[in-house]
Amino acid sequence: MTEQAKLKRIRYVTAHFEILQGLAVLPAILWCALAMGWAAGWVDGWAPLAGAFVAVAATGAAVVHYRRVYGQVRPHAGGTHETFLLWPSVGLFVVVSLVHALELGTPVSPEGLVLAGGALAGAWFQRPLAPALLLAGCVGAVLSLVPLGGPDGPHPLSDTETWIFAFCAGTALLAIWSHLLLRRTLPPGRGSAR
Amino acid sequence: MTAPFEELAGLDKLVHEPARLAITTALSACHEADFLFLQRLTGLSKGNLSAHLGKLEAAGLVAITKHFAGKRPQTWISLTETGRQVTDAHWNRLDDLRRRSRAWAPEDTPP
Numbered sequence: 001m002t003e004q005a006k007l008k009r010i011r012y013v014t015a016h017f018e019i020l021q022g023l024a025v026l027p028a029i030l031w032c033a034l035a036m037g038w039a040a041g042w043v044d045g046w047a048p049l050a051g052a053f054v055a056v057a058a059t060g061a062a063v064v065h066y067r068r069v070y071g072q073v074r075p076h077a078g079g080t081h082e083t084f085l086l087w088p089s090v091g092l093f094v095v096v097s098l099v100h101a102l103e104l105g106t107p108v109s110p111e112g113l114v115l116a117g118g119a120l121a122g123a124w125f126q127r128p129l130a131p132a133l134l135l136a137g138c139v140g141a142v143l144s145l146v147p148l149g150g151p152d153g154p155h156p157l158s159d160t161e162t163w164i165f166a167f168c169a170g171t172a173l174l175a176i177w178s179h180l181l182l183r184r185t186l187p188p189g190r191g192s193a194r
Numbered sequence: 195m196t197a198p199f200e201e202l203a204g205l206d207k208l209v210h211e212p213a214r215l216a217i218t219t220a221l222s223a224c225h226e227a228d229f230l231f232l233q234r235l236t237g238l239s240k241g242n243l244s245a246h247l248g249k250l251e252a253a254g255l256v257a258i259t260k261h262f263a264g265k266r267p268q269t270w271i272s273l274t275e276t277g278r279q280v281t282d283a284h285w286n287r288l289d290d291l292r293r294r295s296r297a298w299a300p301e302d303t304p305p
Contacts, residue, residue: 003212004292007219010235015223017231071231073224074270186234 012128013185017073019085022179024062027055029175033168040161070186085126089171092118096163109157112144112166119170132177136170208253209284213238214246218273218281221256226272247271255280 034051037043099110119137123130149155250256255277
């Protein structure tokens with residue numbers, strides 16, 4: 001990596017420092033996935049309830065960890081640092097919901113394809129996060145195009161719980177990559193804790 | 195030596211020094227950052243980072259504020275308006291130099 005590329009990464013990580021704290025977001029994402037698992041009947045009813053307490057505690061612990069190990073950054077007031085992933089994700093979620101409401105019943109999954117398209121578009125616009133978004137997008141596209149529900153459909157990824165679960169899985173991958181990006185830019189062991 | 199290389203040698207060393215360039219670049223992307231974040235970012239020891247920040251502060255490029263969060267001392271660093279202008283100007287100059295040095299050919303050299 002050239003010096004200029006390193007400095008660009010420094011600028012990106014500093015501008016998006018809070019949102020890149022992936023381990024703080026991961027428990028909430030996993031809880032959503034657990035809730036979808038409960039809705040689909042894959043897990044018992046008490047699991048999401050117990051998981052909520054664990055998720056809140058884990059998020060709190062992760063926030064404290066980031067603050068102690070990596071320090072703190074106050075972003076520019078009124079910037080897009082907090083919403084640079086939020087609004088595209090909400091928009092994507094709405095589009096998938098609308099596509100799902102059409103109940104196309106095709107052997108491929110339109111919902112999965114929209115999600116995969118969103119991840120691939122995100123890889124173009126958010127280059128430092130591209131490896132995770134590309135992986136999620138490509139895997140999602142392949143799974144959506146393979147007629148997993150048979151030639152007459154419907155595709156399993158078109159079930160509400162399943163595509164929300166897939167969305168959570170992609171977001172979890174992104175959260176882990178964000179954490180790794182932070183670790184690479186601010187490696188542990190450099191400097192000394194105060 | 196010919197332009198753009200003469201200009202390259204004449205870059206502001208206060209900002210162009212690698213650690214200070216990393217500090218000012220990071221600070222240009224946020225409102226302010228604490229000492230620990232900058233220490234992680236640059237990999238410098240406390241003493242070295244303090245020395246670099248001291249030079250930037252003396253030149254009026256950064257502002258340093260210290261206060262307590264409970265019993266823990268906290269040091270926050272931000273770019274001043276001058277610092278922001280100098281950092282932006284430095285980056286513009288670097289981009290311009292990079293573009294010109296790519297276009298530069300040895301035959302441009304005067305006899």
